Structure formats: structure tokens, C-alpha cells
Amino acid sequence: MSSIDSLVRELRRLPGIGSKTAYRLAFHLVKGSAEDMKRLAAALHGVADRVHPCPVCGNYCEERVCPVCADPRRDRSVICVVEEAYEVGAIERTGRFKGLFHVLGGRLSPLDGVGPEALAFDGLLSRIDGEAGEPSEVILATNASVEGEATAVYLEGLLRPLSVRVTRLARGIPVGSDLEYVDGTTIAEALAGRREMSA
């Protein structure tokens, strides 16, 4: 197998990259400089050698504990639960959340063989210290998909016996969108979740 073919085969393993895209990417890389390819290879090695999941929250980090968990200024009374580590970034970029995170590492999906034992539920439960009353709130920020919703419902069942408030992200009309183009289920959720307008 030629070098280009093995590169195409490796690129095809990536999500959303089919055989034509892998082919185009490989030829783009070949057409570029060897330095560019080696820099990408070095970046891959850097990640492979240095990045690991934070033992507390499951987010990826290079330190012993991730920067969020290690930061003494973060609010330890709230834990925001997300499905995947890259969703931590989406919430961090808003700059509106000062609590801690917990990464489940996926969502419940029986058809794909993903049951509760595959997700970091135990790790989350072990972080809830009923005596100290910390955290006082767990925000379920799983995706608004069928699987995400099922995961949230299951998790709520696990958390109910513990003395902790369980909330989830509001459903509603995305900011900036036209009502005309929003689907009916979302409008129904937005109606059900309507709030008083403050004067």
C-alpha cells in the first residue's frame, strides 16, 4: 500500500470524512509542504502523549487535574453535566457559568450498545457530598435529542435520592431565529416554559 493510500485510510477513520474527502485532504497535504505535514504529525503526537481525562470531571487536560477543577475561584456548589468534553468549551465560551463540570463521555443509546455502565454516572454520584451539601445543584446539559433527553431522565432518577437540586437547560426559541422556521416541538416547549416579562 502506498504512503498516500495509508494516509487516506487513516483520514477516513475520522468522523464525517468519507473516502472522497479523505482523498482530497491527502492530496492537499501532499501538495503542501512536508513541514506542514510534520507539524500536524507533531501536534497529534503532542495530544497522544500529553492529554488525558481529568480524574475529577472527565474533561481533557494536560495537568494532573483540569484547570476548571483546579481553579479555587470556581463555584463548587454547581456541577454542569455534559455528554462530551467538547461541550465544556461551548459553555465556557459563553462566560456565564462559574461552576464545575462533569463529562459523561456519551449518552444512553441502547441501540448502539451504550448502557449506564459505559457513562461516568458513578463518578458524578461520588462527587455529591450530601453531608457538606456540595454541590447544591446539578445542571443537566445533555443534548436536546431523544438520547440526550433519556440520559437526563435516567440521571435525574439517580440523583433524586440525594439532597441536591437537579435542573436542566431551558428549551425554547434559539436567539436570532424566525418563529416561522422553528419546529413545532420547540415552539410547544417555548410556550410551556414561557416566563414573565420584567418591566
Next chain:
Amino acid sequence: MSSIDSLVRELRRLPGIGSKTAYRLAFHLVKGSAEDMKRLAAALHGVADRVHPCPVCGNYCEERVCPVCADPRRDRSVICVVEEAYEVGAIERTGRFKGLFHVLGGRLSPLDGVGPEALAFDGLLSRIDGEAGEPSEVILATNASVEGEATAVYLEGLLRPLSVRVTRLARGIPVGSDLEYVDGTTIAEALAGRREMSA
């Protein structure tokens, strides 16, 4: 900058990969095994170290001369001219072309600063041996875009003084498509290029 951030930056250099896709790819790689990442890195090194353009036709290869140019069974009387090396594969996969190739390395595009000097025109002209009468035909297989067409017209001008037949790929209705969904220019080209039906 963290290892993940540098990987995201390197992935974003690839064509068609924006910042969100780069982010998702990087996290997919992190979530996978370190071996997968190192195998991709090794594939990149393999290409960077071993692959180079064929000195005759410009296609990428690992040998001194590419397998097509080196193959004594290929028909040396026809050269098929393509814009990019990955288009050689598209023609090879048809199994219907037994001649040689010539890779231009792009198309004329004055707005992007790509003039004739940036393309492998000289290399093509030097392959045409008028005395030996080889090749007897040059097929212009540039893309059916404005730039591809302009490149073909320019190249035809260069080839006209030489004793060589210059052809281009037929324009027409793509096989398997409904006339209703084919654009007017293509239908007009297909009408102009209509052929006798053999009984």
C-alpha cells in the same frame, strides 16, 4: 497553547475544515486511542518523507518515476492533461484510459494570481516530440469550470503549432441524471455535441 489547541490549529489549515469541525475532529481523536493518533502521525510522516511529484508527468509517486509513466504497456501516443494529481485517480478508476497523464498543478486563474508560469505547461510541451510523432494526441481533461475552460483554450493555443491532435472531454448529460434537473448550458452543449445512434 495546549496540545489540543495546537492540533485544532493544524487541522483548521485543511481545506473545508472550519473551526467547529477542527474542534470536533480533535476531540474525536483525543477520545480514541493514542495508537490511532500515532498511526495517523506516522502516515503523515510517510507521505512527507517518501512522496514527490513524478519528474515526467507531475503525478505523485514514491518511485523515481510514477507507475503510469514507468509502465511499458501504457499507450505513449496519448497524453491526458488534468489540473490536479487527484484527478488522475478519477480517470484511472474508469479503467478506460491506457495512455499517459500530465498534471498541470492547477488552472489559470488570474484573480488568484495563477498565471501560465505557475502551471506545468513547459513540461507538457517538452514531452511532445514532433519528429517521432509522439504523442499523436493530447486530451485536455481540465474541469468544466470557467477557469478549467480558459486553461484548455490557452493550452490549445500553445499546442496548435505542434503536429499533435488536441481533443477535450465531451460535454453532455451526466449518466443516470434526469433531464429536468440538468442545467440549460449543459443541455445546450449536449445538443451541440449530439451523436448518431448506432443501430
